[in-house]
Amino acid sequence: MDVCSLFNFTLVTVVIVVVLLILLVSRSLQWPVNVPPGPTGYPIIGCLHQLRNKNILELCRELRQRYGDVYSFRIGPNLTVVISGVEALKEAFIKQADDFSDRTDGYIQDVLFQKKGVSTSEEHWKHTRSFALSTLRSFGFGKRSLESRIQEEITAYLEILEKQNGEPYNMKELTVVAVSNIICNIMFGNRFEYTDEKFKRLTSLFAEGFRLSSVAGAVQIFPVLRFLPGDLFSMKRLTEIIFDIKDFVADQIQEHRNTLEEENPRDFIDAFLVQQRKHEAGDPLFDDMNITITIVNIFPAGTDTTATMIRWAILYLIHNKSIQDKLRQEIMKVVGTSRLPSLANKPDMPYYGAFITEVFRVGNISPLSVPHGARKDIHFRGMVIPKGSTIIPNLDSVMSDPELFEDPDKFLPERFLGPDGKLNGKERNVMAFSLGRRVCMGESLARMELFLFMTSLIQRFEFLPESQDKLPSLDGIVDFLRNPKDFSCRVVKLQ
Numbered sequence: 001m002d003v004c005s006l007f008n009f010t011l012v013t014v015v016i017v018v019v020l021l022i023l024l025v026s027r028s029l030q031w032p033v034n035v036p037p038g039p040t041g042y043p044i045i046g047c048l049h050q051l052r053n054k055n056i057l058e059l060c061r062e063l064r065q066r067y068g069d070v071y072s073f074r075i076g077p078n079l080t081v082v083i084s085g086v087e088a089l090k091e092a093f094i095k096q097a098d099d100f101s102d103r104t105d106g107y108i109q110d111v112l113f114q115k116k117g118v119s120t121s122e123e124h125w126k127h128t129r130s131f132a133l134s135t136l137r138s139f140g141f142g143k144r145s146l147e148s149r150i151q152e153e154i155t156a157y158l159e160i161l162e163k164q165n166g167e168p169y170n171m172k173e174l175t176v177v178a179v180s181n182i183i184c185n186i187m188f189g190n191r192f193e194y195t196d197e198k199f200k201r202l203t204s205l206f207a208e209g210f211r212l213s214s215v216a217g218a219v220q221i222f223p224v225l226r227f228l229p230g231d232l233f234s235m236k237r238l239t240e241i242i243f244d245i246k247d248f249v250a251d252q253i254q255e256h257r258n259t260l261e262e263e264n265p266r267d268f269i270d271a272f273l274v275q276q277r278k279h280e281a282g283d284p285l286f287d288d289m290n291i292t293i294t295i296v297n298i299f300p301a302g303t304d305t306t307a308t309m310i311r312w313a314i315l316y317l318i319h320n321k322s323i324q325d326k327l328r329q330e331i332m333k334v335v336g337t338s339r340l341p342s343l344a345n346k347p348d349m350p351y352y353g354a355f356i357t358e359v360f361r362v363g364n365i366s367p368l369s370v371p372h373g374a375r376k377d378i379h380f381r382g383m384v385i386p387k388g389s390t391i392i393p394n395l396d397s398v399m400s401d402p403e404l405f406e407d408p409d410k411f412l413p414e415r416f417l418g419p420d421g422k423l424n425g426k427e428r429n430v431m432a433f434s435l436g437r438r439v440c441m442g443e444s445l446a447r448m449e450l451f452l453f454m455t456s457l458i459q460r461f462e463f464l465p466e467s468q469d470k471l472p473s474l475d476g477i478v479d480f481l482r483n484p485k486d487f488s489c490r491v492v493k494l495q
């Protein structure tokens, strides 16, 4: 580095530190004295170092033991408040839903997403969400009409698995593309071949985007960091990814506009375009940017989540041969082998219900949900959560609570079954899709996909480890989602 660049670098760093100091001092002076308790941390960074050095879930468990169900810590100038345990979560996100249903502001929402779509807090969020949900329902969410399209996808998926001839195989990419095709079908009215390189690249961008959102979190908190030379916090890469996905969606919208028949909407985009024509030009609810960002929100959210859950389910099948056999017996009794399982069979399969609930609990793919935000000072349990705070629904605190689930580290589907062999109601505590007004928009689709994929897989194949002495790891890697480590397994066709 020459003297001139060294001087520029030092100058930029000094300016950033001064700006951070000013921000920090002015923000914390505005906080009331009775903010939720928590560790003090260091000047400027607060507890950022702890987040970098520790497993975030372990840290949250430790802090809950020390400070109780509602605690806070500072990251730079921002206060983060964590809400844990079934009672506190329900009190906040259901009873006080008016206060707790907003999202945080930040560079990603404000600049990259231009405050549009379903994941922001702007005034049209509610209308966009309810329009999107009712449109998704009319294209089959939770309905039989979508079932046959999912089954077609599953048939193609099973064929590829069969071609592996029971050799060790990593199902990750195939599963992501298959699940993504279902969202594509609803959104764009078409599916892509598993060999389509453009589509494979797009779905790999979703996973990379999810992973980087947690690294780029530092820029959300300190937007000024994005001006640092290089791409230390991956915000430049994340921006590229979001623009790539936006471009793909924008092309789809243009193609749909060219072939739209208003009286015969084919999919989600058509339904949006029909409304766009009916409303005044410039209506923010139906402008192109709102359609694009809504799809950019839903598309990855509906792909990596369900695909990750399928991989957790397979891992637990490999580790628990007797549970795998029991599930297969139930499928054979209710469905047999001559056809694929259908949604109508679901009520007759309580063991599947117990199994998938246990996978939701231990897979725990969204342990800290998606951050919410305080748009004003919120009074909660005698404390004040200051305006601008980030609020975390700590779903992990419920999944691993020994008061709710005895021996929480054990994989035991039976814990959800009563003496009559039916679900016993404890499944309602497994809040994998969060709760309140922001509860996952895709819950019914995800449940439908998981049932059809998992039962068809277990009906056709036995899942075995790569070799008997090499069971895959059950450890999770937590970034935005909690993912299993990559693994291969043998998918053996049943006779």
Ligand code: HEM
Binding pocket: 118, 119, 120, 129, 297, 298, 301, 302, 303, 305, 306, 309, 365, 366, 369, 370, 371, 393, 432, 433, 434, 435, 437, 438, 439, 440, 441, 442, 443, 445, 446
């Ligand atoms: C097993 C699968 C899934 C899990 C565990 C899951 C979990 C979650 C969680 C925890 C949230 C955050 C809720 C909150 O802010 O408190 C969320 C939000 C969301 N999910 Fe899912 N999800 C899954 C599948 C899907 C699918 C299939 C779709 C798409 C169709 C989807 C679309 C969304 C959207 C759009 C939001 C944001 C909602 C809003 O901000 O109003 N998810 N999901």
